[in-house]
Amino acid sequence: MTKAPTSDFYDLSARALDGRKISFSRYRGKVVLVVNTASRCGFTHQYAGLEALHERHAEDGLAVLGFPCNQFGGQEPGDRDSIEACTTGFGVAFQMFEKVEVFGPDAHPVFRWLTSALPGLIGSRIRWNFTKFLIGRDGRPLDRYAPLTSPEALEADIVAALGRE
Secondary structure, eight states: OOOOSOSOGGGOEEEBTTSOEEEGGGGTTSEEEEEEEOTTSTTTTHHHHHHHHHHHHGGGTEEEEEEEOOTTTTOOOSOHHHHHHHHHHTTOOSEEBOOOBOSSTTBOHHHHHHHHHSOBTTBSSOOSTTOEEEEOTTSOEEEEEOTTSOGGGGHHHHHHHHTOO
């Protein structure tokens, strides 16, 4: 198993869709849901469910982070404007980042860290768009969810992580 590049989620950062660098230290004390997304995927409708989770739980400390990726069937071929157009169409207000790779030598550090900490059932590599990772308020990875797992199915785990059982 590959070692995670850092032991602390809060040491990582990424570029927002608008190009601003965002340090993950801003999410300290929050429950974070990291999702690799794509605008032309059969799971793209999950944007609506992710946004609903964001709307219901942001005030309680949930941060949903979307990372577009084009490594699966070329389902995120566009540039910033086309990604923004898709997310706007779904009413997405949660934080979206620039397009990244989620596996391989150029994988973004957050995905190297997450897949090392939470390997999947058939290996650590992310297999498709809309794989989800839940991170606790302490910055530790809690769980990994397959693309088929709907955002609505995460509600109980999110509520528990928020401490609102």
